[in-house]
Amino acid sequence: MEQAKKKRISDEVFTIIIFSVLFLAVFFTFAMLNKNFASVINILNILKHVSVVAIAALGLTFVIAVDHADISFYMSSCFSAMLMAWLIAKGWHPVVCILAGIVAGCCWGLVSGIAVGKFKLPDKISTIAIGSIAFGAAYLFSDGAFIYTNFPSSGITSLNNARIVGIPLPVIIMLALYFLAYMVLERSKYGRQFYAIGANRKAAFFSGINVNKVIVISFVICGGMAAMAAMITTAAQGNGNVKSGLTLLMPCFSAVFIGNAVFRKPSVIGTFLGAVFTSMVQNGFTLMSVPFYISDLVVALLLIVAILSSKFELSSVGKKSAAAKGKAVAAQ
Amino acid sequence: MSEYRLEMKGIVKEFLSMRALDNAEFRLKAGEVHALLGINGAGKSTLIKVLSGVYIKDAGEILIDGEKVSINSPADAIKAGISTVYQDPQVIPSFTGYENIYLGSENDKKNVLSPMSRKELRQKAIELLKEFPLDVDLDKPVYMLSAIEKEIIAVLRALSKRTNILILDEPTSILTEKEKQILFDLVRLLKSKGVSIIYITHHLDEVSEICDAMTVFRNGQTVAQLPVEQGKVNSELIAELMLGKKLVQLYPHKAEKPGTDVLFEAQDLNLEGKFEHISFQAKKGEIYGIFGLVGSGIDEISKVLFGAMYKSSGQLVVHGKPLELKSTAHAIKSGIYLVPGDRKAEGQIGGLPIATNITLAKLQRVINKLGLVLRKKENSYAEDMVKQLAIATPSIKKKVGELSGGNQQKVVIGKGLFTEADIYIFTEPTVGVDVGAKSGIYEIMRQLSKDAAVIIISSDCEEVLGMADRVQVIYKGKCTFRSAAKDTTLSQMLVHAVTADAPSEQAV
Numbered sequence A: 001m002e003q004a005k006k007k008r009i010s011d012e013v014f015t016i017i018i019f020s021v022l023f024l025a026v027f028f029t030f031a032m033l034n035k036n037f038a039s040v041i042n043i044l045n046i047l048k049h050v051s052v053v054a055i056a057a058l059g060l061t062f063v064i065a066v067d068h069a070d071i072s073f074y075m076s077s078c079f080s081a082m083l084m085a086w087l088i089a090k091g092w093h094p095v096v097c098i099l100a101g102i103v104a105g106c107c108w109g110l111v112s113g114i115a116v117g118k119f120k121l122p123d124k125i126s127t128i129a130i131g132s133i134a135f136g137a138a139y140l141f142s143d144g145a146f147i148y149t150n151f152p153s154s155g156i157t158s159l160n161n162a163r164i165v166g167i168p169l170p171v172i173i174m175l176a177l178y179f180l181a182y183m184v185l186e187r188s189k190y191g192r193q194f195y196a197i198g199a200n201r202k203a204a205f206f207s208g209i210n211v212n213k214v215i216v217i218s219f220v221i222c223g224g225m226a227a228m229a230a231m232i233t234t235a236a237q238g239n240g241n242v243k244s245g246l247t248l249l250m251p252c253f254s255a256v257f258i259g260n261a262v263f264r265k266p267s268v269i270g271t272f273l274g275a276v277f278t279s280m281v282q283n284g285f286t287l288m289s290v291p292f293y294i295s296d297l298v299v300a301l302l303l304i305v306a307i308l309s310s311k312f313e314l315s316s317v318g319k320k321s322a323a324a325k326g327k328a329v330a331a332q
Numbered sequence B: 001m002s003e004y005r006l007e008m009k010g011i012v013k014e015f016l017s018m019r020a021l022d023n024a025e026f027r028l029k030a031g032e033v034h035a036l037l038g039i040n041g042a043g044k045s046t047l048i049k050v051l052s053g054v055y056i057k058d059a060g061e062i063l064i065d066g067e068k069v070s071i072n073s074p075a076d077a078i079k080a081g082i083s084t085v086y087q088d089p090q091v092i093p094s095f096t097g098y099e100n101i102y103l104g105s106e107n108d109k110k111n112v113l114s115p116m117s118r119k120e121l122r123q124k125a126i127e128l129l130k131e132f133p134l135d136v137d138l139d140k141p142v143y144m145l146s147a148i149e150k151e152i153i154a155v156l157r158a159l160s161k162r163t164n165i166l167i168l169d170e171p172t173s174i175l176t177e178k179e180k181q182i183l184f185d186l187v188r189l190l191k192s193k194g195v196s197i198i199y200i201t202h203h204l205d206e207v208s209e210i211c212d213a214m215t216v217f218r219n220g221q222t223v224a225q226l227p228v229e230q231g232k233v234n235s236e237l238i239a240e241l242m243l244g245k246k247l248v249q250l251y252p253h254k255a256e257k258p259g260t261d262v263l264f265e266a267q268d269l270n271l272e273g274k275f276e277h278i279s280f281q282a283k284k285g286e287i288y289g290i291f292g293l294v295g296s297g298i299d300e301i302s303k304v305l306f307g308a309m310y311k312s313s314g315q316l317v318v319h320g321k322p323l324e325l326k327s328t329a330h331a332i333k334s335g336i337y338l339v340p341g342d343r344k345a346e347g348q349i350g351g352l353p354i355a356t357n358i359t360l361a362k363l364q365r366v367i368n369k370l371g372l373v374l375r376k377k378e379n380s381y382a383e384d385m386v387k388q389l390a391i392a393t394p395s396i397k398k399k400v401g402e403l404s405g406g407n408q409q410k411v412v413i414g415k416g417l418f419t420e421a422d423i424y425i426f427t428e429p430t431v432g433v434d435v436g437a438k439s440g441i442y443e444i445m446r447q448l449s450k451d452a453a454v455i456i457i458s459s460d461c462e463e464v465l466g467m468a469d470r471v472q473v474i475y476k477g478k479c480t481f482r483s484a485a486k487d488t489t490l491s492q493m494l495v496h497a498v499t500a501d502a503p504s505e506q507a508v
Helices: A004-032 A041-063 A073-089 A092-119 A123-141 A169-187 A189-198 A201-206 A211-238 A249-263 A270-289 A292-331 B044-051 B076-079 B097-101 B117-133 B147-159 B177-192 B204-210 B236-241 B299-306 B329-333 B342-346 B355-364 B375-388 B406-417 B435-449 B461-467 B490-498
Strands: B004-015 B018-029 B034-039 B059-066 B067-069 B082-085 B166-168 B194-201 B213-218 B221-227 B261-272 B275-283 B288-292 B314-319 B321-323 B336-339 B421-428 B454-457 B469-473 B478-484
Touching: A004 A249, A004 A270, A004 B044, A041 A073, A041 A169, A041 A189, A041 A211, A041 A249, A041 A270, A073 A092, A073 A123, A073 A211, A073 A249, A092 A123, A092 A211, A169 A189, A169 A211, A169 A270, A189 A201, A189 A211, A189 B355, A201 A211, A201 A270, A201 B342, A211 B147, A249 A270, A249 A292, A270 A292, B018 B034, B018 B044, B018 B194, B018 B213, B034 B044, B034 B204, B034 B236, B034 B329, B044 B166, B044 B194, B076 B082, B082 B147, B097 B117, B097 B147, B117 B147, B147 B166, B147 B213, B147 B329, B177 B204, B194 B204, B213 B236, B261 B299, B261 B454, B275 B288, B275 B299, B275 B454, B275 B469, B275 B478, B288 B435, B288 B461, B288 B490, B299 B421, B299 B454, B329 B336, B342 B406, B355 B375, B355 B406, B375 B406, B406 B435, B421 B435, B435 B454, B435 B461, B454 B461, B461 B490, B469 B490, B478 B490
Parallel strands: B018 B221, B034 B194, B034 B213, B082 B166, B166 B194, B288 B454, B288 B469, B336 B421, B421 B454
Antiparallel strands: B004 B018, B004 B059, B059 B067, B213 B221, B261 B275, B261 B314, B314 B321, B469 B478
8 A cells, every 4th residue: 555655656756757857858958959048038038928828728727627628718819809909999998908808708708618518518519619609700890900009009018018026917917817726726615626527527416516507617717818818919919910819729728738747637737837838849949930830730749748648657657567566476 | 178168276466565366266167157256355356357358467377178378468368268248238329239249340351441241240140149049139229228138239249259258247236136037047048058157246146046156255365166056055154255254243223213303304206207206204313215126216216305306396395394406505505415326426536535525515614714725624524534434545645436345435425424414315325335344334324323314225125124214115116115124024125126016015
């Protein structure tokens, strides 16, 4: 028994060590290939770039925790971005615009959540459909054209440019959201309910958990976080771009599943590490002027590797050691 | 030619530091039905998995017809003529019977494009049926078939692979009484065709009915190999062999005096198509028992009582007040807790630790004002519960799925105790629980009944009669019998569970 316990702990530490080694190896490889990579400015750049992916991936973590998938968030974030930009062009105060965008994101999440949680529609297909509706609707604001009106004067760009003690505001927002999410998902009663549903929906139901409600909430959080990611992109680009969110899908899933592979469950810290890792890879390739499709390709590869390792590592390591032990016994 | 179809000698299998099989021996003659007996964890399923190539043995040898064979994978086992039919036969529901029988062995050609002829398969299946005349419609999709017909399909699948050693793993666990007889006929037929059968079961009456010999396991070792003479088994001796000590009194003493306050009352409950006119009172200080066979509606009754399913009509009265249960959360808030019938799917969250499982149904007790879980408090509650229920585990951090069946069930019960309910409903509380842990769970239930109303709902007749102070029997969703347990015999209960027309006795 004692041995078994020690074995499992070391297995978990093992994956964390592997990840750290991999992380450092990638970091130093890029640093050697490009002297700008390890500069303070670039690291802040990476963090800024991380903030968009990391926030959207954080929302997705909640959906993955209840063992569902949301393929609508990156498209609904396009809608939120366009709504914000459109309201800014109309001369509304940026705070109002941002709130409206976030509410819209939550609403799209609510629609997905009700479809999946209440009506029990298949999650992937229905969220693709709902997301596509959101993406279609995003075109309505300007027939798909960029919206620049009022952007420099409205002050929304300061969301991107502002710094607090030298740290860019998007990074601060990201850290704040991660702290909140950590408290909710890992420490609170509600987090327990998310994980319980993800691990055994029926047993959670028989434990008096309102399963449907929690599933709906997870989608609402995902939609809301995607809108916040859209908010940062919009502020950074200084315009409303209907395609702004389309690059989020793959990095967000990669971030969540890399975290899942490292910690053996979808977790807030895991998603953060996953997001930093994927963004670092993307940024490194960008600095080397590698075309974007190569970095997309690498991120997608990372996702597959993450899924593979979370499925196989523990069981195969366990089997190997058991088999080795068995042989040793036989030899005696 | 050896005397034995199959010999297993000195089989050893270790998992980490535990010896699941320790020099186990097993011998099987041709055309013999041989029972494997032993409490859970005695090593019988490990032996079967070694034989069927699921596990690779660490030491020992396997001989078939006197010749040594090496079985390192399920494919090796099938090649050696060994097939297993598991408890819940794995079939593809939308495929027909004959498609299921030949699944994966449709034809011998390696070419992907070589067509599979349904006609040919069907013809082959019909010929198989000629050899083994069984009453089953192979043209129907399997989801339309009953449990026993699915089992027959699974057996036919095994037979189609020239099986001469067939392993039946608790084949009666999902069958009704009537279906059991069909299965026994099937076993006799196979025997007459020279197939050797290894029959794993918990029920000694089945052993006396159809087995020729039996092997008893305890702690991974073979403790006895006995013939079944003239269909008789010495159940006391077997129980002693299985437990290794005198059989302890399984059921605790009944309540000394009748229950006092009526905490829970069902008045004329109906659920369309499932059950009707169900009424009873559960009192503090005693255990109320509801017995019915699988499929009689007892599982649905338990779910309606807990708000997990909605009744069509009727009334629940809880603590003297009418109560409309809106959800399971509402039930728990009202002091009701259900230990669900399907522990793995409904009761426990196997992938989460013991502590998390125990507090899950009433997290309010371990959170602060911000809704954050206080881990120290949670852990100390969980430690207490582990001690109180004597859950055998090295740590409360251990995942529930890694515990034995009995300890898993105790965790599910602990989750209920943590809600501080005063109405406990136990559905099939000891399915997949070994004899030792069973008596522990029964003792917990009796203890609970001192301050709470306890309801046991089960398809195990002995268990209901052994535990309850008052009982009712359900047949096809209707109550056919109710009485005080002390005035009732097992056969009385059973007869009312299989027919609605039993001669009516004095009802209490």
